[in-house]
Amino acid sequence: MNPTEKILQSKIVAIVRLDDYDQAIEVARALVDGGIDVLEFTLTGKGAVAAIGRVRAALGAAACVGVGSVLRPEEAVAAIDGGAEFVVTPALRTSVIAACVNRNVLALAGGLTPTELLEAHEAGAALVKLFPARLGGPNYLKDVLAPLPFLKLVPTGGVSAANAREYLAAGAAALGIGGNLVAKQAVASGAFEQITSAARECAAAVR
Structure with missing residues (x-):
């Protein structure tokens, strides 16, 4: 199953945004244990690309691992070379989408307005991240x-177990869930069972 199919089946992309990724494997295992197996590590933290490689080596086929907060094509290429199976942008970055299309890797590109969302789709993003979703x-x-019924939208920003069903009922193809799933304090204190519990709750909400 390719990453696009995986995301459409799983319905959730877990966004892991940490200051550093020393405990990436523990976080990934906690999410997978809770029933979420599509993981995005954002470039806003230190060592994201190395963490992707480590998680893929440790978890193998149990998780589909991508990179997030990508702004430049060279970042996309470096992450893909490091093992990223999909690439996520927070905004409409056509150069990043092009780099992904060139490597035959899924681009999940961000946009907010109908114009941006359509442009991302036409540029080659198979899935389009509606961000920040909490705005509307x-x-x-x-x-x-x-x-625009052909768009496969993935609302991100403010999505939680509480409103997941509402977004899916409105037509979302999948959901991006970050802070409501992977709390920084849980990682810092090693309370990985909290992440598993949150993952279980979110996974239940989309089934």
């Missing part, structure tokens, strides 16, 4: 999909 909520997503 499920109704905004529904409004965008009315004239």
